[in-house]
Amino acid sequence: MKEKISIKPFLRLAGLEPLVVRPETNFVNVGERTNLTGSKKFARLIREKRFEEALSVARQQVENGAQVLDINMDDALIDGAEAMTTFLNLLQSEPDIARIPIMIDSSKFEIIEAGLKCVQGKCIVNSISLKEGEEKFLQQARICQRFGAAVIVMAFDEKGQADTMLRKLEIAERAYRLLLTKLSFSPQDIIFDPNIFAVATGLEEHNNYGVDFIEATRLIKEKMPLTKVSGGVSNLSFSFRGNDHVREAMHAVFLYHAIKAGMDMGIVNAGQLVVYDQIEPTLRNLCEEVILNVNNQNNEATEKLIAFAGTVKTKEKTAVKDEAWRNNTVEERLKHALINGITEYIDSDTEEARLKYARPLEVIEGPLMAGMNVVGDLFGAGKMFLPQVVKSARVMKKSVAWLTPFIEEEKKNNPTANAGKVPKVLLATVKGDVHDIGKNIVGVVLGCNGYDIIDMGVMVPADKIIETAQKENVDIVGLSGLITPSLDEMVHVAHEMKRCGLQQPLLIGGATTSRMHTAVKIAPQYQHGVFHVLDASRSVTMVSSLLNKEQKKELLAQTQLTYQQLRYQFSNKNKKALIPYAEAVVCKEYVDWKKYKPTTPTFTGTKVFKQVDLATLARYIDWGPFFIAWEMPGRYPEVLSDAVFGKEAQQLFNDAQQLLEQIIAENWFQADGVIGFWPAVSNNADTVTLQTAQGPVQLEFLRQQLKKAIGQPSFSLADFVCPAELGTDFMGSFAVTIHGAKKHIDRFAAEHHEYNKINVQILADRLVEAFAEYMHEQVRKDYWGYCKNESLSNEQLVREEYEGIRPAPGYPACPDHTEKLKLFSLLNATEEIGITLTENLAMNPPASVCGWYFAHPQSHYFGLGKIDVDQLKDYAQRKQLTVEEAEKWLRTVLE
Numbered sequence: 048m049k050e051k052i053s054i055k056p057f058l059r060l061a062g063l064e065p066l067v068v069r070p071e072t073n074f075v076n077v078g079e080r081t082n083l084t085g086s087k088k089f090a091r092l093i094r095e096k097r098f099e100e101a102l103s104v105a106r107q108q109v110e111n112g113a114q115v116l117d118i119n120m121d122d123a124l125i126d127g128a129e130a131m132t133t134f135l136n137l138l139q140s141e142p143d144i145a146r147i148p149i150m151i152d153s154s155k156f157e158i159i160e161a162g163l164k165c166v167q168g169k170c171i172v173n174s175i176s177l178k179e180g181e182e183k184f185l186q187q188a189r190i191c192q193r194f195g196a197a198v199i200v201m202a203f204d205e206k207g208q209a210d211t212m213l214r215k216l217e218i219a220e221r222a223y224r225l226l227l228t229k230l231s232f233s234p235q236d237i238i239f240d241p242n243i244f245a246v247a248t249g250l251e252e253h254n255n256y257g258v259d260f261i262e263a264t265r266l267i268k269e270k271m272p273l274t275k276v277s278g279g280v281s282n283l284s285f286s287f288r289g290n291d292h293v294r295e296a297m298h299a300v301f302l303y304h305a306i307k308a309g310m311d312m313g314i315v316n317a318g319q320l321v322v323y324d325q326i327e328p329t330l331r332n333l334c335e336e337v338i339l340n341v342n343n344q345n346n347e348a349t350e351k352l353i354a355f356a357g358t359v360k361t362k363e364k365t366a367v368k369d370e371a372w373r374n375n376t377v378e379e380r381l382k383h384a385l386i387n388g389i390t391e392y393i394d395s396d397t398e399e400a401r402l403k404y405a406r407p408l409e410v411i412e413g414p415l416m417a418g419m420n421v422v423g424d425l426f427g428a429g430k431m432f433l434p435q436v437v438k439s440a441r442v443m444k445k446s447v448a449w450l451t452p453f454i455e456e457e458k459k460n461n462p463t464a465n466a467g468k469v470p471k472v473l474l475a476t477v478k479g480d481v482h483d484i485g486k487n488i489v490g491v492v493l494g495c496n497g498y499d500i501i502d503m504g505v506m507v508p509a510d511k512i513i514e515t516a517q518k519e520n521v522d523i524v525g526l527s528g529l530i531t532p533s534l535d536e537m538v539h540v541a542h543e544m545k546r547c548g549l550q551q552p553l554l555i556g557g558a559t560t561s562r563m564h565t566a567v568k569i570a571p572q573y574q575h576g577v578f579h580v581l582d583a584s585r586s587v588t589m590v591s592s593l594l595n596k597e598q599k600k601e602l603l604a605q606t607q608l609t610y611q612q613l614r615y616q617f618s619n620k621n622k623k624a625l626i627p628y629a630e631a632v633v634c635k636e637y638v639d640w641k642k643y644k645p646t647t648p649t650f651t652g653t654k655v656f657k658q659v660d661l662a663t664l665a666r667y668i669d670w671g672p673f674f675i676a677w678e679m680p681g682r683y684p685e686v687l688s689d690a691v692f693g694k695e696a697q698q699l700f701n702d703a704q705q706l707l708e709q710i711i712a713e714n715w716f717q718a719d720g721v722i723g724f725w726p727a728v729s730n731n732a733d734t735v736t737l738q739t740a741q742g743p744v745q746l747e748f749l750r751q752q753l754k755k756a757i758g759q760p761s762f763s764l765a766d767f768v769c770p771a772e773l774g775t776d777f778m779g780s781f782a783v784t785i786h787g788a789k790k791h792i793d794r795f796a797a798e799h800h801e802y803n804k805i806n807v808q809i810l811a812d813r814l815v816e817a818f819a820e821y822m823h824e825q826v827r828k829d830y831w832g833y834c835k836n837e838s839l840s841n842e843q844l845v846r847e848e849y850e851g852i853r854p855a856p857g858y859p860a861c862p863d864h865t866e867k868l869k870l871f872s873l874l875n876a877t878e879e880i881g882i883t884l885t886e887n888l889a890m891n892p893p894a895s896v897c898g899w900y901f902a903h904p905q906s907h908y909f910g911l912g913k914i915d916v917d918q919l920k921d922y923a924q925r926k927q928l929t930v931e932e933a934e935k936w937l938r939t940v941l942e
Contacts, residue, residue, distance in 0.1 A: 283297055
């Protein structure tokens with residue numbers, strides 16, 4: 048059973064282009080200047096009927112970042128309905144303005160109705176309220192509903208405007224109840240405006256207005272989570288009109304707290320928003336005290352802010368670049384550009400250097416390498432971090448790209464001119480593996496230090512690695528891999544290098560590699576030096592030492608001694624005590640199945656998800672692994688405020704967020720997935736049988752054999768499925784993938800933009816992991832539905848506080864990758880969503896995740912640990928493999 052489904056939307060608005068307001072949208076800026084009370088210029092142009100000129104105000108708001116355009120024509124001296132009609136009709140013919148949604152703003156409903164007849168797309172009506180009673184409120188809401196508009200509901204009823212938190216909430220709940228019960232109004236199309244009033248007026252009864260709005264917002268979002276909250280932000284600072292510097296600071300501080308409470312949008316001047324962290328601390332603290340009504344007894348905080356306001360003038364907002372470095376010599380300019388990652392002037396500076404030096408190669412060997420040496424020294428000293436180094440690499444590559452045609456021309460005219468040899472390092476992800484983020488980072492770091500990098504890409508067989516190493520006469524070979532079968536492939540490559548007579552040192556790196564495995568399994572295959580490289584920051588020192596004859600001898604001798612000691616430790620280590628496999632099965636985890644009633648999924652078979660909304664997935668991103676991939680120390684979000692790394696971590700995070708926004712806005716990626724559920728029973732041991740439309744499918748699991756304290760169970764995933772003699776249970780599986788990343792990775796590589804290239808790779812990985820998290824949540828709450836009322840934050844999801852698990856083949860609880868073949872067959876994953884498996888069962892595209900779904904409340908993650916030969920033989924028999932074949936796939940868990 049298969050069904051194509053779309054993901055449920057949140058508030059959807061549209062001009063010529065759609066705007067979907069989701070929780071992760073953060074905040075929607077509603078431009079306020081096309082409002083007769085918001086801009087003197089706009090008011091003058093409208094009163095003089097210079098409507099076409101008035102469009103320039105609208106255009107400026109869009110250019111300054113407004114996502115919705117508020118248009119208000121309320122004025123006693125003009126015909127508001129006629130003005131609204133004329134202006135909107137003109138605006139609709141300007142695609143650069145009409146692309147964003149319109150907010151029709153008026154206190155007179157006849158003007159709103161005139162506007163509704165003119166706009167295209169889906170607009171917002173600002174506003175309706177209960178001030179004239181329920182009948183009028185519902186009548187106006189019904190008209191808005193007929194035009195398909197979202198509505199802003201003011202906190203205003205028959206008693207007047209709400210000015211306290213409780214009154215704001217009371218009116219909002221009443222309006223919400225009326226709209227849903229009387230009109231079946233979509234809750235996503237309801238936007239509450241709980242009234243932002245001026246603070247710091249000198250009247251003490253006004254001092255809590257900011258707090259009242261913020262707390263009312265928090266409660267509205269808790270009680271009516273699908274609705275949105277908006278407000279007219281400029282009202283807050285009305286007491287300081289004429290002092291834009293203070294007003295902008297107040298707006299930024301207010302929004303900082305209101306957005307955290309749940310405010311979704313606000314009417315603001317899109318060109319006059321300042322960054323909270325960039326407000327001078329004294330002013331920011333004074334604004335905090337006034338808005339949050341802290342230390343404001345007897346208007347103390349108000350008086351202090353008024354006094355401060357008198358000492359400042361509105362500051363110009365034009366950014367001033369520090370261009371003093373442009374006055375230095377060309378060598379110093381090149382060094383500055385390399386250290387700071389500035390590409391703006393690199394072509395002209397490189398050309399100036401080329402004309403100054405006798406040969407183009409001298410520019411590379413001289414000022415460029417001098418600058419990169421400084422970068423390398425700073426990186427080695429911990430004063431520069433990996434993301435900065437990657438930006439430096441882009442500058443270097445652009446400069447070299449400028450010089451390359453001149454170097455090639457010189458070669459033609461004088462073949463011996465460039466006889467000097469640049470050390471070459473060959474890098475490859477081994478056959479059967481498609482993951483290369485770490486390898487790419489190592490390549491960039493080494494490239495920054497003057498080495499010629501030959502990157503062979505992914506899934507490279509041993510013969511191609513050896514052929515290229517010989518043909519290019521490389522100095523060092525580096526192998527990378529992520530999945531456990533890649534470890535065996537690395538052993539094979541080392542053996543083949545020895546057989547073919549290579550003598551280059553061999554570097555080993557990747558997530559599953561280790562110093563112990565390198566010493567025990569790989570190093571004995573190749574006598575010319577095998578070195579495990581922990582991360583990119585260690586690669587430079589390692590390569591530098593290996594290319595120095597004296598240092599190489601010392602490093603080789605030291606490593607051989609270390610590896611001998613590791614092999615001795617490995618062969619003489621106290622083997623973990625294992626219990627017989629038959630005993631482990633008896634010691635399985637106890638589940639009282641008689642008291643358990645399994646939840647029946649909403650379907651059996653599979654469902655396919657195509658083009659899942661990327662912005663929805665972005666909300667589920669766990670940013671911790673993002674910083675780990677960039678070798679940033681510390682945990683997220685603490686790393687952003689780290690005394691040493693915080694500044695660069697924050698810059699990296701900002702860059703990633705900006706790139707992610709572009710990926711989402713321009714649909715760079717396509718997120719596809721498939722899930723499935725089937726009736727399932729266990730054999731009370733380690734086999735689970737699924738009943739599918741094509742017949743029974745047997746899944747085989749492995750069980751812990753480590754000897755534990757008395758009473759401690761030996762876990763197996765099969766324990767979490769009901770035994771056949773006690774009833775029928777269910778089990779599920781999933782596969783999700785991100786298509787489209789490679790196109791942009793290749794594009795950035797061609798543009799020498801290694802920083803964005805690597806960020807795209809990492810973000811694709813983060814998004815597919817977020818996809819798996821999102822899909823699991825949908826399964827728990829909807830498609831399987833065993834936790835319909837679950838309400839967890841993203842932090843709780845990251846901490847796995849949910850019920851049920853989604854273990855993946857190849858990971859600690861089920862390390863056998865070959866069960867992935869059954870999973871793919873069950874889901875028809877290759878045909879449905881385009882994920883293929885390599886011969887070592889890595890998934891391609893690399894940004895892909897698959898796994899099993901278990902729903903029992905006792906199900907949990909665990910590590911299998913080591914197993915003994917008795918379980919290996921039983922497992923091989925169950926899977927109809929030879930013991931040797933099973934051993935190949937389970938080598939890492941065999942004692």
